[in-house]
Amino acid sequence: MDxxxxxxxxxxxxxxxxxxxxxxxxxxxxxxxIFTFFNPVVVEPLELEYIEKILADLPLKIFIExxxxxxxxIEGDIYLFNGYNTGFEAMKKEAKRIKNxxxxxxxxxSGVDVQVNGERYMVECFDFVYTSPDLAAFxxxxxxxxxxxxxxxxGLIINRVDHWEKIPMKRSPESVQxxxxxxxxxxxxxxxxxxxxxxKEKTRYLHYREVAxxxxxxxxxYTCRFCFCRALNNGQYVEGSFQRxxxxxxxxxxxxxxxxxxxxxKNHRDVEGFLGAxxxxxxxxxxxxxxxxxxxxxxxxxxxKESLKALKEAGVTEIIIGLESVKEETLKRYQKGVTxxxxxxxxKALKEAGxxxxxxxxxDPSHRVEDxxxxxxxxxxxxxxxxxxxxxxxxxxxxxxxxxxxxxxDFDQRKYDFLHLVLPPRHMSRKRFQWEFAKLHIFQxxxxxxxxxxxxxxxxxxxxxxxxxxxxxxxxxxxTKEAEKTMMKRTEExxxxxxxxxxGNDPEKGGWKS
Numbered sequence: 001m002d003x004x005x006x007x008x009x010x011x012x013x014x015x016x017x018x019x020x021x022x023x024x025x026x027x028x029x030x031x032x033x034i035f036t037f038f039n040p041v042v043v044e045p046l047e048l049e050y051i052e053k054i055l056a057d058l059p060l061k062i063f064i065e066x067x068x069x070x071x072x073x074i075e076g077d078i079y080l081f082n083g084y085n086t087g088f089e090a091m092k093k094e095a096k097r098i099k100n101x102x103x104x105x106x107x108x109x110s111g112v113d114v115q116v117n118g119e120r121y122m123v124e125c126f127d128f129v130y131t132s133p134d135l136a137a138f139x140x141x142x143x144x145x146x147x148x149x150x151x152x153x154x155g156l157i158i159n160r161v162d163h164w165e166k167i168p169m170k171r172s173p174e175s176v177q178x179x180x181x182x183x184x185x186x187x188x189x190x191x192x193x194x195x196x197x198x199x200k201e202k203t204r205y206l207h208y209r210e211v212a213x214x215x216x217x218x219x220x221x222y223t224c225r226f227c228f229c230r231a232l233n234n235g236q237y238v239e240g241s242f243q244r245x246x247x248x249x250x251x252x253x254x255x256x257x258x259x260x261x262x263x264x265x266k267n268h269r270d271v272e273g274f275l276g277a278x279x280x281x282x283x284x285x286x287x288x289x290x291x292x293x294x295x296x297x298x299x300x301x302x303x304x305k306e307s308l309k310a311l312k313e314a315g316v317t318e319i320i321i322g323l324e325s326v327k328e329e330t331l332k333r334y335q336k337g338v339t340x341x342x343x344x345x346x347x348k349a350l351k352e353a354g355x356x357x358x359x360x361x362x363x364d365p366s367h368r369v370e371d372x373x374x375x376x377x378x379x380x381x382x383x384x385x386x387x388x389x390x391x392x393x394x395x396x397x398x399x400x401x402x403x404x405x406x407x408x409x410d411f412d413q414r415k416y417d418f419l420h421l422v423l424p425p426r427h428m429s430r431k432r433f434q435w436e437f438a439k440l441h442i443f444q445x446x447x448x449x450x451x452x453x454x455x456x457x458x459x460x461x462x463x464x465x466x467x468x469x470x471x472x473x474x475x476x477x478x479x480t481k482e483a484e485k486t487m488m489k490r491t492e493e494x495x496x497x498x499x500x501x502x503x504g505n506d507p508e509k510g511g512w513k514s
Contacts, residue, residue: 021061022146025076026051028066029094031086033417040454042068042204043258046213047082047111049191054135055142056192069199078106078145081126085113085395088120088413095125106145110138116231116397118157120413122164129157132169133218133233135189169234190248197253205258205293206358206386206454208318212254216245220262222297225335225400226362226392229262242277249290250281256291256317264294271307278314291317298323298338298346308353319350319357326378327371330364347382359387363437365423372436376443386450389440390418 028045045066052062063074079098081091095107108128109121118131130138132155144151150158158165196203196212203211217239220229239261249257265271292315301308301321323343325331331338338346350357361375379387393416394404410422425433444451 021059022078023061023063023074023076024055024078024080024142025074026062026064026080026082027094028064028068029081029083029087029091030067031084031088031090031414031417033086033419035419038455039068040204040206042202043211043213044196044199044203045082046191046215046260048080049193049195050135050189051080051082051110051138052194053189053192054139058139058143058146060142060146064195066195069195069202076105078108081107081109082111083113084111085117085120085413086417088113091121092123092125099125112228112232113397115155116228118155120396122157122159124159127159129159131155131157190244190251193252200254205256205318206450208256208291208293210255211258211293212249212252212256213258213260214245214248214252215260216240216242216264217261221266222263222337223335223399224337225333226394226398227262228395228398230399231397242274243280246277246281250285254290256293258293259295262295263297263300265296265300265304265311267300268304268307271304271311275310275314291315293318293320295320295322297321298343301346301349302342305349305353308349308355312353312355316355319355320360321346321350321357322360323347324360324362325364326361326375327364327367330366344378344382347384351383357386359384360390361387362390362392362418363440364392365421365425365433366427367425367433367436368427369432369436372440376440376447379443379447385448387444387448389437389444391421391437393418393420393422 026045026048028048045064048064048066052064055062063076064070065072065074079095081094083091091109098105098107106127107125108130109126110130114121114129115131115133118129121129128141130141132138132153134153134155137153137155141151141153141156152158152165152167154167155169156167158167193212200210200212203209205211217237218233219235219237220227221237223230245259265274294316296319298321301319322336323346324334324336326340326343328340331340347357347359359379363372363375378384394401394408395416404423407423409424410420415422421430421433424430428436445455446452
């Protein structure tokens with residue numbers, strides 16, 4: 001069926017008999033990574049829950065599908081896809097599957113990557129690309145669609161018969177959230193939690209179970225060059241109130257609340273605002289505050305270390321802290337705004353306050369072998385128990401993307417999961433870099449009891465149950481530093497033997513051929 005016939009069929013669909021509700025299928029499209037098979041983080045599709053709420057009074061039968069929780073494929077009239085850049089190829093594949101079955105179906109794409117990189121999604125299988133963060137405008141668009149019209153709301157890209165029509169965004173409350181609109185139920189309502197409450201037993205962040213997501217702000221006020229979130233909401237940072245955050249939490253039946261703002265607290269004024277709102281919340285609920293998982297920066301933790309115990313008493317249970325690198329040069333290039341010593345001071349302050357934390361590290365393609373060793377040494381020296389490793393990846397929309405664009409080796413968005421190399425390593429081959437990255441995870445397994453417990457518990461089901469048994473034996477072996485050294489040495493010897501007939505095994509001289 002050609003595009004023209006397709007568009008005519010679409011027109012017939014949106015003009016159909018209004019006695020019958022239209023079925024809207026909202027699909028969370030998630031890209032797969034090497035961690036997918038045990039999924040350390042399983043969370044609700046929060047963006048779709050916001051959309052479900054804003055559309056609640058329209059004549060729509062709404063269903064949410066998320067591979068984390070459901071594997072059903074309900075037939076719909078309109079499909080709304082939501083996901084990240086890593087899900088782009090999966091979105092196209094699913095759209096083509098639906099269109100092949102029935103070309104009359106309407107497919108809309110949305111999400112944070114769509115907001116920033118809408119042109120990426122201008123492919124034939126998508127009918128509408130919605131690039132605005134404005135939920136109220138999206139409701140207006142959907143209302144028009146149900147009435148047989150296409151309302152040209154700001155940020156909408158329309159797939160016409162032979163071209164794409166872009167409705168420009170404006171830096172105004174109509175297309176960008178402000179503090180005022182962000183806190184109104186009409187413009188930015190509290191999300192529906194119907195889907196969460198149906199599937200909350202499956203949600204988790206590491207070992208925390210029944211974790212609900214809450215959001216107090218949009219964007220990020222800091223200037224880290226690698227940060228994609230700075231581009232959201234048309235580059236405008238907007239924060240809501242702690243009072244509204246707690247009011248939303250009071251409507252959710254969860255054991256833990258993960259505040260998914262890039263930065264939860266920025267200064268002492270925020271600390272006072274949070275503690276005050278928490279006391280009001282505690283008074284209303286007649287019980288202690290539910291545990292919170294939050295993101296905090298190292299410079300905040302350093303300067304507010306005297307407030308950490310009060311934050312812990314107020315419910316802050318787990319802090320996620322982006323340390324990124326142990327190299328001063330790399331921290332400066334990232335414009336992180338902290339030094340390696342300040343990162344170390346923040347870790348010390350968290351330990352003294354007795355707050356659990358997860359440190360996030362990012363290895364850079366400019367790293368040498370000794371930089372990987374320095375990272376392991378830093379983790380040992382400071383007794384960091386929970387941490388993650390990722391690979392620096394320039395994301396389209398971040399400040400530093402244009403700087404690296406000409407160097408990028410692979411534009412396949414499935415590899416932009418921070419676990420693949422998309423930039424060429426500067427001081428070793430790709431194979432050697434990948435091996436050094438793998439060694440970090442081998443180190444983590446032997447060094448971190450938390451990581452080891454989680455992994456063994458996650459892989460305890462077939463077909464990898466035998467691997468779990470293997471890794472558990474002999475008893476106590478995994479806890480020893482000697483085991484880690486032995487594992488590293490044997491694996492390195494194996495790699496050396498495999499490459500002994502390859503010229504130039506010195507990575508600094510271009511060896512370890514890919």
